[in-house]
Amino acid sequence: MREISFTGLKQQYKEHRGEYNKIFDQVLENTDFIGAYNNQSICKTERAISDFISSRGSGDKLDICLCNSGTTSLYVLLMALGVGKGDEVILPDFNFIAALEAVLLLGANPVMVDVSPFSFMLDLEKAADAVTVKTKAVIYTDIFGRVFDPSQIDWFRSEIEKKNTSVFLVEDAAQSFGAYYRNKIGHVKVAGTYGDAAITSFYPVKPLGTAGEGGAVMSHDKKLIEKVRFIINHGAASKYNHQVLGFNGRLDVLKSEILRWNLQNVFVNDFDKREAVARLYDKLLSNYLASERFMFIGTCKVRSANAQYTLVLDDVLNRDAFIRELSQRYGIPCAVHYPASTLDVMLGIVPRNEIEYLSTKDNVTDKLCKSVFSLPIHAYLTVEDVLYICDSVNELYREFKNKKGL
Numbered sequence: 212m213r214e215i216s217f218t219g220l221k222q223q224y225k226e227h228r229g230e231y232n233k234i235f236d237q238v239l240e241n242t243d244f245i246g247a248y249n250n251q252s253i254c255k256t257e258r259a260i261s262d263f264i265s266s267r268g269s270g271d272k273l274d275i276c277l278c279n280s281g282t283t284s285l286y287v288l289l290m291a292l293g294v295g296k297g298d299e300v301i302l303p304d305f306n307f308i309a310a311l312e313a314v315l316l317l318g319a320n321p322v323m324v325d326v327s328p329f330s331f332m333l334d335l336e337k338a339a340d341a342v343t344v345k346t347k348a349v350i351y352t353d354i355f356g357r358v359f360d361p362s363q364i365d366w367f368r369s370e371i372e373k374k375n376t377s378v379f380l381v382e383d384a385a386q387s388f389g390a391y392y393r394n395k396i397g398h399v400k401v402a403g404t405y406g407d408a409a410i411t412s413f414y415p416v417k418p419l420g421t422a423g424e425g426g427a428v429m430s431h432d433k434k435l436i437e438k439v440r441f442i443i444n445h446g447a448a449s450k451y452n453h454q455v456l457g458f459n460g461r462l463d464v465l466k467s468e469i470l471r472w473n474l475q476n477v478f479v480n481d482f483d484k485r486e487a488v489a490r491l492y493d494k495l496l497s498n499y500l501a502s503e504r505f506m507f508i509g510t511c512k513v514r515s516a517n518a519q520y521t522l523v524l525d526d527v528l529n530r531d532a533f534i535r536e537l538s539q540r541y542g543i544p545c546a547v548h549y550p551a552s553t554l555d556v557m558l559g560i561v562p563r564n565e566i567e568y569l570s571t572k573d574n575v576t577d578k579l580c581k582s583v584f585s586l587p588i589h590a591y592l593t594v595e596d597v598l599y600i601c602d603s604v605n606e607l608y609r610e611f612k613n614k615k616g617l
């Protein structure tokens with residue numbers, strides 16, 4: 212049986228072991244481990260990320276604050292925006308749990324809204340209907356690495372304005388670092404620049420990863436980022452100069468150094484290689500493609516970061532049995548992003564009488580949770596690997612359909 216790994220992490224660290232060892236040695240030698248306020252390595256990495264996003268085509272210069280995870284980034288961003296008791300925050304129900312955790316931990320009320328059946332991202336029409344005077348923020352996630360058509364976000368903002376209320380738009384770009392949308396006249400909108408602020412994650416297997424946990428808050432609003440920086444430094448501008456309530460949410464220097472090295476030496480190549488794998492999957496698995504990752508509308512296009520390559524299995528077939536067979540018979544590891552809606556997860560972990568929440572009817576999310584599965588996608592898959600995976604998926608799909616008499 213062919214050996215296929217779900218991620219390319221082992222291969223990446225093996226290939227660049229010499230460089231990573233040098234970075235480790237240097238950081239150990241300097242004993243400059245802590246990424247506190249104005250730390251040189253942290254500032255350098257923040258600038259490198261901002262420059263990269265700007266060079267991706269949008270020219271947008273973001274202010275960036277590195278944090279110790281994507282989850283921390285969401286939490287401190289909402290904290291800096293003043294989200295708290297009695298506020299409502301709108302979230303997509305088909306999502307990783309981090310945004311919901313941040314909302315609940317701050318004592319705010321989550322409003323879980325269904326996703327679009329085409330993009331699997333927040334259904335903006337339903338979200339616009341859900342906005343009330345209590346809504347403090349809307350978080351939309353760039354699921355699996357895709358980004359929105361920016362004109363949809365403009366429309367969404369105008370719908371909110373009609374309600375005479377002010378709402379912070381937060382882009383969760385944890386899965387979409389480097390992704391972009393190019394419109395008909397060639398204007399490019401890059402992940403991280405869509406809302407009033409954005410977060411991303413540098414978890415090792417994210418499009419841009421480090422050797423451990425990591426994340427960032429990004430915004431054009433300098434003052435907001437300055438607030439975030441205070442919060443993650445114990446609310447202090449310098450040692451013991453505490454000014455607001457904060458905690459320790461900083462990124463370590465070691466991770467900052469590896470992150471910057473990965474950005475400057477691995478990221479673009481990996482991004483393009485994942486794209487090549489995704490296009491080959493598209494070609495060979497067209498039967499299963501639930502939605503287009505590459506949307507050509509005239510000359511407009513979405514270029515996904517391909518954090519995941521996710522398929523939707525016909526709902527009459529048993530998804531869990533299908534991926535078990537793929538693993539046991541063919542040695543192809545798969546994952547399910549996500550097996551349950553955030554609403555269902557929340558109801559399983561927080562007593563009902565302790566939370567105030569709202570939820571729209573979740574037809575799409577519930578269907579996706581039962582039918583999605585993600586295939587391996589990374590820069591170290593060979594063409595032969597992808598052909599093997601596609602042949603196996605096709606063979607198993609035919610077998611499952613035959614068994615059902617379809």
Ligand SMILES: Cc1ncc(COP(=O)(O)O)c(C=O)c1O
Nearest residue numbers: 280281282307309352385412414
């Ligand atoms: C959409 C989304 N948001 C937030 C996070 C949290 O990031 P981290 O794992 O760095 O805390 C993740 C991580 O998987 C994610 O996928």
